[in-house]
Amino acid sequence: MPELYAVMTFMLIGAVIAVSMRGLLSSVIAVGAVGLGLCVMFLFLRAPDLAITQLVVEILMLIILIRATIGRGVSRIHCESGIWIGASFMLFSGVFILAACAALKEIPDFGRALMRVSDFYIKNALNKTGAANIVTSIILDFRAYDTLGEATVLFASVMGVLALMRKKGRKKTDERDEPDC
Amino acid sequence: MDIVLFLTGFYALLMKRNLIKKVIGFGIMEYAVNLFLILVGYRSSGEAPILDNKASDMLFVDPLPQALILTSIVIGLGVTALMVGLCIRIYQHYGTFDIAEIRRLRG
Amino acid sequence: MTNFLVIFVALPLFAAFALPVMARFLKRGFDMLSAVVTGILSLCALCIIFNPPAFPLVYSMGSWQAPFGITWLLDSLSAFMLLVVNGITFFVSVYSINYMEQYTGKWKYYCLFMLMLAGLNGVVLSADIFNLYVFLEITAISSYALIAFGTGAEEVEASFKYMVLGSVASAFILIGIGFLYAKTSTLNMFDMANVLSATGASSKPLLFVSSLFIVGFGLKSALVPFHAWLPDAHPSAPAPISAMLSGLVIKTIGIYALVRIVFNVFGINFVTSQLLLALGGISMFVGVILAIGQWDFKRLLAYHSISQIGYVVCGIALGTPLGVAGGIFHLLNHSIFKSLLFLNAGSVEYATGTRDLKKLGNLQEVMPHTSWTSLAASLSIAGIPPFCGFWSKLVIIIALFQADRPFYASLAILVGIITLGSFLKIQKYVFYRKVKEKFSKIKEAPALMCLSMAGLAVLCFAVGIFFKPFFGKVIMPAAEILIAGKEYFITILGG
Amino acid sequence: MSLIVKRITRYTVGLILLYGIYIVLHGHLTPGGGFAGGVIISLSFIHFVLAFGRKEAKKNIPEQFLSLGESFGAMFFLAIGLLGITAGFFFLNFIANTGTPFSLFSAGTIPFCNIAIGLKVGTGLFAIFIVLSVFKLSGEGDKK
Numbered sequence: 001m002p003e004l005y006a007v008m009t010f011m012l013i014g015a016v017i018a019v020s021m022r023g024l025l026s027s028v029i030a031v032g033a034v035g036l037g038l039c040v041m042f043l044f045l046r047a048p049d050l051a052i053t054q055l056v057v058e059i060l061m062l063i064i065l066i067r068a069t070i071g072r073g074v075s076r077i078h079c080e081s082g083i084w085i086g087a088s089f090m091l092f093s094g095v096f097i098l099a100a101c102a103a104l105k106e107i108p109d110f111g112r113a114l115m116r117v118s119d120f121y122i123k124n125a126l127n128k129t130g131a132a133n134i135v136t137s138i139i140l141d142f143r144a145y146d147t148l149g150e151a152t153v154l155f156a157s158v159m160g161v162l163a164l165m166r167k168k169g170r171k172k173t174d175e176r177d178e179p180d181c
Numbered sequence: 182m183d184i185v186l187f188l189t190g191f192y193a194l195l196m197k198r199n200l201i202k203k204v205i206g207f208g209i210m211e212y213a214v215n216l217f218l219i220l221v222g223y224r225s226s227g228e229a230p231i232l233d234n235k236a237s238d239m240l241f242v243d244p245l246p247q248a249l250i251l252t253s254i255v256i257g258l259g260v261t262a263l264m265v266g267l268c269i270r271i272y273q274h275y276g277t278f279d280i281a282e283i284r285r286l287r288g
Numbered sequence: 289m290t291n292f293l294v295i296f297v298a299l300p301l302f303a304a305f306a307l308p309v310m311a312r313f314l315k316r317g318f319d320m321l322s323a324v325v326t327g328i329l330s331l332c333a334l335c336i337i338f339n340p341p342a343f344p345l346v347y348s349m350g351s352w353q354a355p356f357g358i359t360w361l362l363d364s365l366s367a368f369m370l371l372v373v374n375g376i377t378f379f380v381s382v383y384s385i386n387y388m389e390q391y392t393g394k395w396k397y398y399c400l401f402m403l404m405l406a407g408l409n410g411v412v413l414s415a416d417i418f419n420l421y422v423f424l425e426i427t428a429i430s431s432y433a434l435i436a437f438g439t440g441a442e443e444v445e446a447s448f449k450y451m452v453l454g455s456v457a458s459a460f461i462l463i464g465i466g467f468l469y470a471k472t473s474t475l476n477m478f479d480m481a482n483v484l485s486a487t488g489a490s491s492k493p494l495l496f497v498s499s500l501f502i503v504g505f506g507l508k509s510a511l512v513p514f515h516a517w518l519p520d521a522h523p524s525a526p527a528p529i530s531a532m533l534s535g536l537v538i539k540t541i542g543i544y545a546l547v548r549i550v551f552n553v554f555g556i557n558f559v560t561s562q563l564l565l566a567l568g569g570i571s572m573f574v575g576v577i578l579a580i581g582q583w584d585f586k587r588l589l590a591y592h593s594i595s596q597i598g599y600v601v602c603g604i605a606l607g608t609p610l611g612v613a614g615g616i617f618h619l620l621n622h623s624i625f626k627s628l629l630f631l632n633a634g635s636v637e638y639a640t641g642t643r644d645l646k647k648l649g650n651l652q653e654v655m656p657h658t659s660w661t662s663l664a665a666s667l668s669i670a671g672i673p674p675f676c677g678f679w680s681k682l683v684i685i686i687a688l689f690q691a692d693r694p695f696y697a698s699l700a701i702l703v704g705i706i707t708l709g710s711f712l713k714i715q716k717y718v719f720y721r722k723v724k725e726k727f728s729k730i731k732e733a734p735a736l737m738c739l740s741m742a743g744l745a746v747l748c749f750a751v752g753i754f755f756k757p758f759f760g761k762v763i764m765p766a767a768e769i770l771i772a773g774k775e776y777f778i779t780i781l782g783g
Numbered sequence: 784m785s786l787i788v789k790r791i792t793r794y795t796v797g798l799i800l801l802y803g804i805y806i807v808l809h810g811h812l813t814p815g816g817g818f819a820g821g822v823i824i825s826l827s828f829i830h831f832v833l834a835f836g837r838k839e840a841k842k843n844i845p846e847q848f849l850s851l852g853e854s855f856g857a858m859f860f861l862a863i864g865l866l867g868i869t870a871g872f873f874f875l876n877f878i879a880n881t882g883t884p885f886s887l888f889s890a891g892t893i894p895f896c897n898i899a900i901g902l903k904v905g906t907g908l909f910a911i912f913i914v915l916s917v918f919k920l921s922g923e924g925d926k927k
Contacts, residue, residue: 008216015209024201031205038212045219046229046242048814050250052806054215056822057258060908061208063829067916068265069201103467103496116473116483117355118222118245122230134230134241136811138248140896145349145358148864149410149422150252150818151900152301155857156403156426157259158907159308160433161266163396164444165914200448207455214462221470231814246469249418253462255818256425260455262911263432267448269915274441298865305857312851 004044011037024069032062049135200268204261211257215250222246293347293362295332296370296409299325304402311395319385322398326381326405330374336367337762343367344780346415355479361415361780364765365616369412369544371762372620376535376627377405379740383631384528386734387638391526397437404430404532408540417465417549418475424461424541428454428508431537435525446520453517457507464500467493478781481553481774498560501549502567509542511601512571515594519578522593523586523643527634530586534593535627539619543597547604547770555774556607564605569696572598576706585633585643588714589626592669595703596622602700603684604770606691613767614683617759621676621751625665628744632662635733635741636718645714649721654730657738659719661745666715668748670708676751679759792834799827807901808894817897821904828909832916853910856903863892863899 011034018030035058042051121138139147222243230244303325310318344363352358362370381401388394403426410423432454436447469475471493472483484494503514510518518538522530550560575595582588600622603615635658636651637643652659668675671682681704688697732738751758769776806813807820 011212011216015212018205018209019202024199027202027205031208034209034212038216041216042219045223047219047247047250048229048231049816049819050215050219050247050254052815053251053254053819053822056819056826057254060822060826060829060912061258061261063826063833064262064265064912064915065201065204067912068269099496099499103493106471106493117475117479118243118473120356121244122241132231132812133810133814133816134244135247135251135814136816136893136897138244139251139816140811140893142352142356143248143349143358143419144864144896146248146252146419146422147896147900148301148860149419149426150255151857151860151903152304152403152406152426153256153259153422153429154904154907155305155853156400156429156433157263158853158911159304159396159399159403160263160429161911161914163393163400163433164263164266164270164436164439166393166396166439203452207452210456210459214459214466217463218466218469221466229814245475246466249465249469249475251816251818252418252422256422256458258908259429260425260451260458262908262915263429264448264451264455266911266915267432267436267444267451270436270439270444271441271448274444294865298861301861302858305854305861308854309851 004041007037007041007044011041025066028062028065028069031065032058035061047135049133200271204264204268207264208257208261211253215253215257218246218250218253292332293345293360293413296329296374296413297406299329300402300406300409304399304406307395307399307402318395318398319388322381322401323378323385325402326374326378329405329409330371330378333367333371333374336362337371340364340367343765346780355474355476355781358414358416358419359476359478360413361477362413363769364762365548365769366412368616368620368762368766369540370409372623373405373408373412373536373540376623377408377532379744380528380531380535380627380631382743383531383634383737383740384526386736387528387634388526390638391437397434397526400430400434400437401529401532404434404537408536411540411545415477416475417468417477417480417553420545421458421461421465424508424545425458427537427541428458431529431533434529435521435533437526437529438524442520443524446517446524450517450521453507453514457504457514460500460504460507464497464504467497467500471497477549477553478777481555481777482781484554485774485778494554495559498550498554499563501546502560502563505542505546506567509538509546509597510571510594511542511567511597512574512594513567515571515575518594519587519590522590522630523584527586527630527637530590530634531627531630534590534630535623538593538597539600539623543600543604543619551770552772552774552777561605561607564601565693565696568598568601568603568605569699570598571595572602572703573699576703576710579710580706583645585636585645585648585714585718586630588645588710589629589633592707592710593622593626595707596626596669598703599681599684599700602696603687606687606693607771608687608691609764609767609771610683611687611691612770613759613763614680614687616766616770617763618677618680618684620763621668621680621748624744624747624751625668625675625677628661628665628741628748629669631737631741631744632658632665635737638733638737639730645717648718650719651730652719655719655732657742658733661741662719663715664745664748666711668752670711671704672708674749674752676748676755679752679755788834792830796827796831799830800824803827803901803905807897810897811893817900818904820897821901822908824901824905825908825912828905829912832913852906853903856899856901856906859899860896860903863895 014030014034014037018027018034021027021030035054039051039054039058042048042054121134121142222245224240224242228241230241230247303321307318307321310321341362344361347360347362349358349360384397384401388397391397407423407425407427407430411420411427414420414423432447432451435450436444465475468480472480472487474480474483507514522534525533550556550564554560572595575591575593575598579588579591579595582591596618600615600619603611603618606612606615633643636648636655639655639658640648640651642648664675668677671678681700685697685700688694688700733741803820803823803826805820806815806823807817810816810820
């Protein structure tokens with residue numbers, strides 16, 4: 001699959017650029033490129049649902065990130081963390097790559113997913129739920145409870161942001177009894 | 182290759198001293214995880230898992246990881262939004278995104 | 289009547305969703321809502337404990353059977369965890385009615401609080417590995433937001449630190465889930481155990497996945513190499529949230545989830561058990577050593593949390609019946625007395641405005657209720673006989689000796705002694721030391737705070753007194769499930 | 784923003800909104816679904832805010848409906864799940880197989896779930912955006 005490797009290389013380069021760029025704005029844009037690469041990747045791997053979602057989420061995330069960074073003083077942040085931490089990180093990543101490669105050999109090869117459970121979904125999605133889109137039938141019927149959790153995660157983060165962005169965190173002691181909202 | 186992408190994000194998340202860079206690193210790490218999950222579910226010459234009226238005997242790719250990724254994208258979005266919120270709050274308190282200057286809590 | 293179980297997730301979620309709407313029309317009253325919700329839930333959990341349905345009870349969402357849909361599992365272990373979670377949450381929410389008066393935006397607090405409870409209950413009940421991840425994230429996200437609830441500089445920074453490490457943990461866990469899915473092509477835990485044992489013991493990927501999970505859940509539960517966030521995060525949160533985090537969150541989304549997966553899905557083997565035992569021993573020791581030099585009340589307690597979590601992990605990792613039972617029992621005890629201690633610290637801070645041990649003193653006269661409840665909790669954590677902490681530590685130490693690990697056993701005894709010293713220090717500096725007339729104007733904490741602290745203190749005592757029937761009726765069945773290992777899950781799938 | 788941007792935005796916002804609603808409603812037939820559609824809906828609002836600025840947007844989009852919309856979306860979704868209990872199980876698709884397959888009204892509860900999620904996600908994400916950008920304008924400057 002040459003196109004997969006091409007896109008993956010593109011993503012990797014984008015990621016490296018995003019991490020190593022000095023200016024925040026350019027690295028935000030680079031991470032956007034990585035996200036678009038992932039979106040293309042989803043298309044190649046036959047996942048149109050994910051491609052759409054990834055695209056729009058990417059846009060939203062970029063808007064939020066840019067709004068957050070723009071205008072904030074980009075004080076140049078030079079020196080990286082110390083050598084010891086870097087070395088231990090290198091060690092860790094070496095071990096991680098070796099272990100992951102060893103473990104990857106044991107799982108089925110690329111392109112040959114086992115699909116013990118998923119065959120059931122594919123066979124029964126239409127006549128049991130009536131939805132043509134199997135992914136939708138999974139997330140909203142077979143595993144709808146997961147989606148409740150997902151909606152709750154989003155709700156929690158909205159509430160969290162609302163709670164974080166209050167004007168004032170604590171009341172003064174003398175105004176304790178006033179109602180708030 | 183996917184592992185390298187993951188490690189890049191991991192590197193940024195742990196090593197970088199800029200808060201926004203950390204958020205970006207988190208984003209990259211999450212892309213890598215999603216990519217890994219979708220690669221797991223691919224089946225050669227499979228079709229996208231959407232039925233239509235005509236043929237019934239097609240070979241589909243695994244739909245279950247796609248459902249999982251959908252959920253994990255949403256979770257990532259939520260976490261990122263909250264992280265950005267925290268970053269803005271930190272910026273308001275300290276006037277910088279540099280964690281070297283934000284070391285009030287130690288030990 | 290299995291639909292009865294749904295209440296544990298649906299009720300707090302519904303309360304959380306309804307709170308923003310209620311807050312628009314009502315000015316107050318939503319603080320009562322959370323107390324009522326948690327009260328109902330803890331009553332339900334008590335009902336399950338005392339009048340158990342036929343265990344194991346498998347509940348399939350949307351009537352899709354085990355490997356295809358999401359399933360819940362209620363057995364004696366998860367029933368026990370439900371009791372712990374909902375009971376402690378009830379006391380904490382009663383406490384926060386008064387305590388949260390000092391913050392703005394109360395309905396947001398209660399909303400996040402309810403979400404956290406729903407997440408915890410979801411984690412406890414879930415028998416689907418991805419579903420467990422989702423609910424773990426709910427708990428984690430609401431706890432990030434709750435730590436930063438005061439929006440001060442330190443709170444925000446601590447929360448960010450927690451968030452960075454927590455998201456690393458989540459990524460590790462998710463990769464582990466991906467590997468497992470690739471290997472077994474299922475997400476259901478019963479089915480996964482079945483497939484893993486059927487395909488034979490190719491232990492290499494399994495070892496990799498278990499180390500991923502140990503790192504991930506270890507980060508969430510702050511075992512020692514991964515503990516960096518805890519001493520910042522727990523003291524910064526509002527006191528009820530510190531109690532929740534220390535008493536419940538690190539245990540449920542860390543220990544419980546890890547143990548469930550490692551024991552019941554993978555089946556414990558020699559390497560993982562050694563690894564966990566070593567991690568537990570290190571955390572036990574390092575936590576208490578770091579705690580010695582602390583002068584911040586809550587931070588000291590946070591370090592002790594690390595150390596006590598070490599006890600729990602040590603006990604469970606042994607894998608012998610007595611060890612597992614001791615670990616689980618200590619989990620219960622720790623969540624009782626550590627939440628109580630954090631609530632005490634909260635009311636001291638509420639009354640005096642500081643938590644520096646050097647500035648406090650002589651509070652025993654002005655805050656008698658806080659003083660005696662704190663005394664009970666301290667005696668309990670230090671392992672003084674009639675209180676609950678003694679029994680569980682005793683069981684763990686005996687189990688360590690029985691399993692022929694005298695090193696860990698003596699380590700546990702040593703740590704117990706240091707803990708005793710450290711809490712004598714707290715008692716002396718906060719409550720009994722004579723200082724000048726600085727704190728004479730201080731009032732005792734409000735009634736509801738005292739009430740919930742007293743409730744927890746009585747629990748501390750009662751669990752210690754009724755140790756024997758409680759241990760036999762509740763703890764041992766829960767421990768047997770973990771001992772049974774993956775055969776247990778395989779039989780569930782078959783039956 | 785300049786006049787050109789504003790003028791174009793006036794036309795495109797409606798289109799994007801419609802597209803989002805289409806994605807939500809056809810989630811069970813075509814790629815997309817409640818979440819993607821919801822994000823598109825919120826993006827259309829965000830587009831509007833970015834082009835016109837906050838004050839203009841406040842006139843057109845009542846902010847207090849945001850959190851209400853979010854709560855109602857979430858409660859709606861939960862209620863669908865709870866209604867399943869009446870037929871036996873949490874999240875049982877209790878009206879499956881009622882419509883003809885491949886038409887808009889099929890697949891039982893799935894379209895309703897999609898609508899609920901779309902409502903929730905659209906309003907929720909827009910609320911995040913509003914809060915983050917509002918905070919930027921008002922809160923800065925009180926460094927400690």
